[in-house]
Amino acid sequence: MTKTIAVIGSGMTGLVTALSLSKYEYEVTIFSSNIKGEASKAAAGILFPLYPWKNSENMVQLCLQGKVLFDNYLKNLNKKEQEKISYQKKNLILLDENNEALNFYQKSKINFLSQKIDINNFEPCINYNQNDFIVVKDISCIDTSNLMKYMEVELKKANVQFIKKKINKTSELKKFDHIIVCAGAWSKSITNKNISLYPIKGQIIKVRSESQKVRNIILENGIYIMQRPDNISIIGATVENVGFDLKKTEEAKKLLLDQYERRFDKNYTFLDHLVGFRPTTIDNYPHIIKCNDNPKIIYNFGHNRYGVLTSFASAQIVYNLINEN
Numbered sequence: 345m346t347k348t349i350a351v352i353g354s355g356m357t358g359l360v361t362a363l364s365l366s367k368y369e370y371e372v373t374i375f376s377s378n379i380k381g382e383a384s385k386a387a388a389g390i391l392f393p394l395y396p397w398k399n400s401e402n403m404v405q406l407c408l409q410g411k412v413l414f415d416n417y418l419k420n421l422n423k424k425e426q427e428k429i430s431y432q433k434k435n436l437i438l439l440d441e442n443n444e445a446l447n448f449y450q451k452s453k454i455n456f457l458s459q460k461i462d463i464n465n466f467e468p469c470i471n472y473n474q475n476d477f478i479v480v481k482d483i484s485c486i487d488t489s490n491l492m493k494y495m496e497v498e499l500k501k502a503n504v505q506f507i508k509k510k511i512n513k514t515s516e517l518k519k520f521d522h523i524i525v526c527a528g529a530w531s532k533s534i535t536n537k538n539i540s541l542y543p544i545k546g547q548i549i550k551v552r553s554e555s556q557k558v559r560n561i562i563l564e565n566g567i568y569i570m571q572r573p574d575n576i577s578i579i580g581a582t583v584e585n586v587g588f589d590l591k592k593t594e595e596a597k598k599l600l601l602d603q604y605e606r607r608f609d610k611n612y613t614f615l616d617h618l619v620g621f622r623p624t625t626i627d628n629y630p631h632i633i634k635c636n637d638n639p640k641i642i643y644n645f646g647h648n649r650y651g652v653l654t655s656f657a658s659a660q661i662v663y664n665l666i667n668e669n
C-alpha cells in the first residue's frame with residue numbers, strides 16, 4: 345500500500361524533502377503556516393559554505409554532498425527554467441585570506457587559486473588593491489525565492505498536496521505513516537522541547553545597479569556581495585543571536601551598504617531589506633534523525649547557514665531513515 349507522508353514546513357528543507365520523496369511511491373502532503381521570518385525567503389542562494397574551516401567535519405561533508413546533489417538537480421533543468429531561478433556559476437573571492445583558509449583549500453579537492461594575481465582580471469570594478477585573496481572556482485548560485493516558487497508548481501504537478509495550517513503537535517497528523525518535521529527555527533515548538541535549536545537572525549539587503557558591477561561572489565569579514573543577471577546585488581548577512589526579533593535595523597542596513605560602497609560604488613537603487621531566522625543547533629549540525637519516542641516522526645531541521653545548500657543531501661538522509669529496517 346502507498347505510504348502517506350506529512351511534511352511540516354514549506355521552506356527549502358520541506359520543499360526539497362517533499363520533492364525527493366514524491367519521486368517514490370509516497371503520497372506526500374505539505375502542511376505549512378505563513379510564518380514571518382522564514383529563513384529560505386531571505387536566503388542569498390549561494391550553494392557553497394562561506395567559511396568551511398570554521399565548521400565541523402561532518403557539516404562540511406553534508407555541505408559538499410549537498411553541493412553535488414544540488415548541482416545535478418540544476419543541470420537537469422532546461423535553459424528557461426535555469427533562467428527563471430537565476431542559476432549561474434560564479435567564483436567566490438575571499439578577500440580576508442588567511443592561513444586557516446589556505447590550509448583548508450590545500451587539503452581539500454576543491455578547485456581554487458591563491459597565487460598572487462591581479463584581482464582586476466577577475467573583478468574589474470572592485471576597489472581593492474591588494475593581491476592576497478583566494479578564488480574558489482565554479483560555485484552555483486540561485487534565486488532561492490524563485491526556485492521555491494518553481495518547486496511549488498512542480499510539486500503540485502506531482503500531486504503533492506499543500507495545506508495552509510499551523511501544526512501545534514505532531515499528534516494532529518497521526519493518520520500519516522510518517523511525519524517529517526521541517527519547520528526550521530520553529531521546529532522545537534512542535535517537537536521535543538529539550539532539543540537544541542534556536543534562531544539566529546540574518547538581515548540582508550538588495551540593491552540595483554545600472555550595469556554589471558560584480559562578477560563574482562565577494563566575501564570579506566563575513567559579508568558577501570553577489571550580483572544576479574538582472575543587476576540586482578544581494579549584500580548579506582548579519583548574524584544576530586536575538587531570538588525571534590523581526591526588526592530590520594538601520595545599523596544592519598548601513599553596515600551592509602557601506603561594504604558595497606567601499607568595494608563597488610554609490611550609484612545604486614536600494615530595493616529591499618529582508619530578515620530571516622536561521623535554525624541553529626549547539627553543535628552546528630542539523631537534527632536529521634528519528635524521534636526517540638515515535639520512529640514515525642523524523643526530524644529535518646537545524647541547518648543554520650546552509651539549509652539551501654544541504655537540502656538535497658538532508659532529504660536523502662530522510663529517505664534512508666524512512667526505509668531503514
Ligand SMILES: Cc1cc2nc3c(=O)[nH]c(=O)nc-3n(C[C@H](O)[C@H](O)[C@H](O)COP(=O)(O)OP(=O)(O)OC[C@H]3O[C@@H](n4cnc5c(N)ncnc54)[C@H](O)[C@@H]3O)c2cc1C
Nearest residue numbers: 353354355357383384388389390511528546620651652653
Ligand atoms: C539572510 C540569510 C541568508 C542565507 N543565505 C543562505 C545561502 O546563501 N545558502 C544557504 O545554503 N543557506 C542560506 N541561509 C540559510 C538558509 O536560509 C536556512 O538554513 C534554510 O532556509 C532553512 O530552511 P528551512 O526550510 O529548514 O526553514 P525555513 O525556511 O525557516 O522554513 C520553515 C518553514 O516551516 C513553517 N512552519 C514553522 N512553524 C510551523 C508550524 N507550527 N506549522 C506549520 N508550518 C510551520 C514556516 O512557515 C516555513 O515554511 C541564509 C539564511 C539567512 C537568514
